[in-house]
Amino acid sequence: MTPVPTGDKIRQLLIHIAGCVTFLALPIVFSPDASNLYDLLRFPPAMREFIVYVLLLLFFYFNFFWLIPTFYFRRKYISFFALAIVCFGLIVLLPNALIAGDNVFHHRPGPPHFRMPPEPRKHFILVDMGHQIFLFLAVFFFSLILKIRNRWKQAEQEKLNAELSYLKAQINPHFLFNVLNSIYSLAVVKSDETPTAVIKLSGMMRYVLNDASHHMVPLSREVDYIRDYIELQRIRFGASLPLTYTVNGTPSGQLIAPLILISFVENAFKYGINAAEDAEIKIDIRIDEQTLQFQVFNKKVSFNDIPAGSSGLGIENTKKRLELLYSGRHTLDITDAADHFSVSLLLQLI
Numbered sequence: 143m144t145p146v147p148t149g150d151k152i153r154q155l156l157i158h159i160a161g162c163v164t165f166l167a168l169p170i171v172f173s174p175d176a177s178n179l180y181d182l183l184r185f186p187p188a189m190r191e192f193i194v195y196v197l198l199l200l201f202f203y204f205n206f207f208w209l210i211p212t213f214y215f216r217r218k219y220i221s222f223f224a225l226a227i228v229c230f231g232l233i234v235l236l237p238n239a240l241i242a243g244d245n246v247f248h249h250r251p252g253p254p255h256f257r258m259p260p261e262p263r264k265h266f267i268l269v270d271m272g273h274q275i276f277l278f279l280a281v282f283f284f285s286l287i288l289k290i291r292n293r294w295k296q297a298e299q300e301k302l303n304a305e306l307s308y309l310k311a312q313i314n315p316h317f318l319f320n321v322l323n324s325i326y327s328l329a330v331v332k333s334d335e336t337p338t339a340v341i342k343l344s345g346m347m348r349y350v351l352n353d354a355s356h357h358m359v360p361l362s363r364e365v366d367y368i369r370d371y372i373e374l375q376r377i378r379f380g381a382s383l384p385l386t387y388t389v390n391g392t393p394s395g396q397l398i399a400p401l402i403l404i405s406f407v408e409n410a411f412k413y414g415i416n417a418a419e420d421a422e423i424k425i426d427i428r429i430d431e432q433t434l435q436f437q438v439f440n441k442k443v444s445f446n447d448i449p450a451g452s453s454g455l456g457i458e459n460t461k462k463r464l465e466l467l468y469s470g471r472h473t474l475d476i477t478d479a480a481d482h483f484s485v486s487l488l489l490q491l492i
Contacts, residue, residue, distance in 0.1 A: 165195060166196065190241045193240060194234075194237050197233045201278075202285045205229075205282065205286070206289050209226065214286070230275075321374060324374050327378055335377040339374055346374075353400060354400035358400075359397065361393040364400060367404065368403060368404060382417065383423075385423045385425070389429070390426075390428045391427075391428055398491060399463065399468070402460060402463060402464065403487075409457055409483070409485075413440065413442060413443070415443065416444060419443045423439070423441075424440075434488070434491055435486075436485070436488075437484070437486050439483075440483055441482050472489050474487050
């Protein structure tokens with residue numbers, strides 16, 4: 143599973159801290175003697191209620207991190223609910239065992255004719271019990287729903303990661319075959335550019351094996367990867383390569399999914415180069431602070447060395463990855479005309 147970034151962990155920790163402080167402040171805020179915090183902390187019923195909230199908070203995390211994963215998710219429902227009832231009993235009984243004192247609210251002294259007679263102790267016990275049952279059920283079901291939701295999101299993320307890994311596994315061998323074929327062509331003619339091509343391939347494979355395993359990579363690394371791939375093609379075809387390659391703008395910390403652009407570039411070289419025909423390839427990258435515009439154009443040429451059924455595999459995989467990773471944050475237009483093929487991609491960067 144993809145690790146949670148440090149920033150997300152800190153944000154989650156701050157949310158938990160804020161939630162705990164807010165929850166523990168509720169018995170103080172809604173107490174009839176909340177205007178005098180010092181007197182409130184010395185008042186036995188208020189102290190017992192505060193302890194109840196502390197115990198409910200502890201139960202929330204106990205239920206979230208242990209009871210639900212250990213019993214509920216393993217379908218041990220009887221044990222799960224039995225332990226929950228035991229926890230409720232402790233929440234009800236423990237505050238009374240720790241704090242002894244009158245259950246009647248002691249209002250500040252006033253004129254005798256304004257004082258209200260204390261209500262029976264049984265009335266307060268019933269009110270407290272109903273209040274505690276309501277709070278316990280609220281905490282119980284909130285932790286249960288939250289844990290189920292987190293598990294569902296984790297399952298979806300693991301499914302997404304597995305699918306992305308499968309798509310990458312299809313893309314990388316396809317890329318390696320193309321580049322090795324280019325170096326083979328240099329070696330056959332004993333070109334002096336062969337060592338340079340091997341070094342560039344080494345750097346590109348380092349990116350594929352190391353950086354591309356991450357969920358996101360710096361945009362600058364992806365652009366360098368495309369540049370190195372194009373340089374390999376320049377070495378292979380020499381000055382006759384009908385290529386126009388432009389990059390406008392400079393990456394400044396933006397992130398992008400690795401290997402998300404290369405298939406379009408590979409496709410242009412694969413189906414747009416033939417020494418016997420008038421070929422043309424254009425690759426244009428425009429980088430703004432929050433967007434990336436990527437355009438690839440190639441004239442279609444005839445070819446005889448492409449296996450049947452192999453066309454479009456890399457592009458189809460890339461389209462699936464874009465839907466998975468950039469759903470609602472990209473626009474992809476592909477034109478497959480009789481004489482040319484073009485791709486226009488607009489990405490919202492992070």
